[in-house]
Amino acid sequence: MNNKLKLLNIAILFLFLSKNIFAQDLPQSIASSDYYFLIDADTKEVFLSKNADIAVPPSSMTKLMTAYVIFDLIKSGSLKLDNKCFIGKDAWRKYGSSMFLNYGDVVSVEELLKGLLVVSGNDAATALAESTAGGIANFLYLMNLKAKEINMRNSHFMNPHGLYQEGHYMTLRDLAVLIIELYKRFPEYVHYFEIPEFTYRNITQQNRNPLIRNNYDGVVGGKTGHTNQGGYGIVATVKRDNRRLIAVVNKAKTSKQREQLVTDLFDYGFNRYKKLNIFTKGQTISSANIWLGNKSRVEMIIDQDVSISVPREIDVEDVKVSVIYKDPIYAPILKAKKIANLKIEIKNFKNFEYPLYAKETVDKVGYIRKIINILKYKVKIFYNKYFVKLWT
Numbered sequence: 001m002n003n004k005l006k007l008l009n010i011a012i013l014f015l016f017l018s019k020n021i022f023a024q025d026l027p028q029s030i031a032s033s034d035y036y037f038l039i040d041a042d043t044k045e046v047f048l049s050k051n052a053d054i055a056v057p058p059s060s061m062t063k064l065m066t067a068y069v070i071f072d073l074i075k076s077g078s079l080k081l082d083n084k085c086f087i088g089k090d091a092w093r094k095y096g097s098s099m100f101l102n103y104g105d106v107v108s109v110e111e112l113l114k115g116l117l118v119v120s121g122n123d124a125a126t127a128l129a130e131s132t133a134g135g136i137a138n139f140l141y142l143m144n145l146k147a148k149e150i151n152m153r154n155s156h157f158m159n160p161h162g163l164y165q166e167g168h169y170m171t172l173r174d175l176a177v178l179i180i181e182l183y184k185r186f187p188e189y190v191h192y193f194e195i196p197e198f199t200y201r202n203i204t205q206q207n208r209n210p211l212i213r214n215n216y217d218g219v220v221g222g223k224t225g226h227t228n229q230g231g232y233g234i235v236a237t238v239k240r241d242n243r244r245l246i247a248v249v250n251k252a253k254t255s256k257q258r259e260q261l262v263t264d265l266f267d268y269g270f271n272r273y274k275k276l277n278i279f280t281k282g283q284t285i286s287s288a289n290i291w292l293g294n295k296s297r298v299e300m301i302i303d304q305d306v307s308i309s310v311p312r313e314i315d316v317e318d319v320k321v322s323v324i325y326k327d328p329i330y331a332p333i334l335k336a337k338k339i340a341n342l343k344i345e346i347k348n349f350k351n352f353e354y355p356l357y358a359k360e361t362v363d364k365v366g367y368i369r370k371i372i373n374i375l376k377y378k379v380k381i382f383y384n385k386y387f388v389k390l391w392t
């Protein structure tokens with residue numbers, strides 16, 4: 001066997017061992033699954049991901065987009081929770097999961113929302129789409145429009161309920177984006193996701209989210225889904241202390257496998273990582289020299305909170321912070337202008353960079369002052385070059 005072939009075999013063996021070592025490092029439910037995504041909702045750091053950008057049937061997780069449109073209509077003033085909806089034949093006949101609407105029922109938007117999000121009613125989704133936006137075609141238009149507005153890059157909706165239809169798809173990453181935006185934009189309405197049970201026409205049904213049923217520590221809400229084509233899926237949010245994680249699962253073979261997988265994903269994220277809160281929005285990080293300005297220095301501030309999720313064994317001493325800029329900075333400088341970069345290096349982990357901005361406007365000096373400053377600078381250079389050397 002020649003040397004090149006030996007090297008190739010060694011490389012293949014190394015890749016095989018690396019893959020299996022990594023797989024052994026993960027819980028079996030994760031290592032054996034093909035569609036999952038785990039992300040920090042605040043820092044947007046991805047901890048685990050597999051096939052997160054593949055378009056797949058989202059099943060009833062579609063209803064999160066339906067809820068988004070309804071919440072948006074309510075917030076804009078176009079709709080109210082107590083508006084009444086007449087239940088037509090399409091909603092009444094809709095098969096699959098149901099809140100058991102009858103043809104001719106008159107139901108409030110709020111009751112339909114509960115039927116949509118607690119018991120995943122396909123009939124509730126259809127009724128909301130038909131009754132709230134000028135017809136189902138316009139409602140679907142709004143679903144696709146709002147998805148683009150919040151940067152869901154690979155999703156398309158053909159119905160409001162998620163029953164399988166060609167051309168109806170989402171990615172796991174888009175589902176995470178969607179639920180993050182729901183909690184960010186509509187905090188006054190997201191409590192509907194965590195209602196444990198719902199009763200309509202004297203029929204009580206439990207929330208289909210297994211994390212809520214099992215009182216999983218910190219569970220906030222989410223949405224499950226199931227179709228033959230999409231398998232068993234879930235997108236869920238869990239909050240503990242200062243951390244909010246989002247887990248997305250799809251194409252699990254059974255509801256039990258889905259439950260185990262989403263639980264193991266959250267356990268992995270919370271047990272292996274912690275959040276370091278390093279800087280707060282508006283905080284002054286450093287200051288810089290100014291050349292030919294009416295002030296000699298300008299403070300640099302950061303325009304966002306800087307929090308980073310790191311492995312639990314990392315400590316504050318492992319974090320190195322530096323500011324990168326060209327010294328001095330030439331005037332004029334406008335307030336909020338980017339003037340530097342903040343670099344955060346975390347030992348044995350990752351590096352991060354954030355822009356820094358001028359805290360205030362600094363104008364140029366007048367002509368006379370400019371000449372004086374230049375002369376002072378040249379005198380300083382001359383002094384350092386000749387006299388300092390003379391005495392050292």
